[in-house]
Amino acid sequence: MVRRTLVVISLLVVAATLIVPGVSGATTHTKVGPRQIFEGLVNGSLGTPAPAIIKVVCPGPSTVGRTAHPLPGQTVEVRLASSATARSGRTGDDATWIGAFFGPPPPGATGPGQVSFARYGVPKAIPTSLTFPCDGTGVVTFIPFPNNPATFRSASVPAEYAYVAATSAG
Secondary structure (H helix, E strand, C coil): CHHHHHHHHHHHHHHHHHHHHHHHCCCCCCECCCCCEEEEEECCECCCCCCEEEEEEECCCCCCCCEEEECCCCEEEEEECCCCCCCCEECCCCCCEEEEEECCCCCCCCCCCCEEECECCCCEECCCCCCEECCEEEEEEEEEECCCCCCCECEEEEEEEEEEECCCCC
16 A cells, blocks of 8 residues: 555656646747737847848849848747837737738738737747848838727837848859
């Protein structure tokens, strides 16, 4: 009887050590919801004091007036803010998700290249299907949805497009 009890206790201890690290190591990301202050990030940058950099793969030596696709591996993200700033946003009374828009935001909740966030602290890829200028500046706008015009505020991140010369495989 004592031996059986020791075996059961030993199994419980082993099971607890296997389960607990998985639980304690799990990261929880707060859901986007009403009346939250948030910030947008582009490649980990708030765009202040200098614009966030988006690298664009541009062929040829001259980039003036050209457009191209962004380099893979770049991200956008939203995070909860501890206080409001000039660039932070507010989800308003109704929001359950936030959309990131590159360039002027569309009049509705969807648009080309839009990246959607239902949780904070989860970086997502900048779509490589988008086209950006090979040089210049722009803005990434983070808009909560659904939105109540009287209670929400979008967040913005100034961006600078930096070209990376394309090399040909030979």
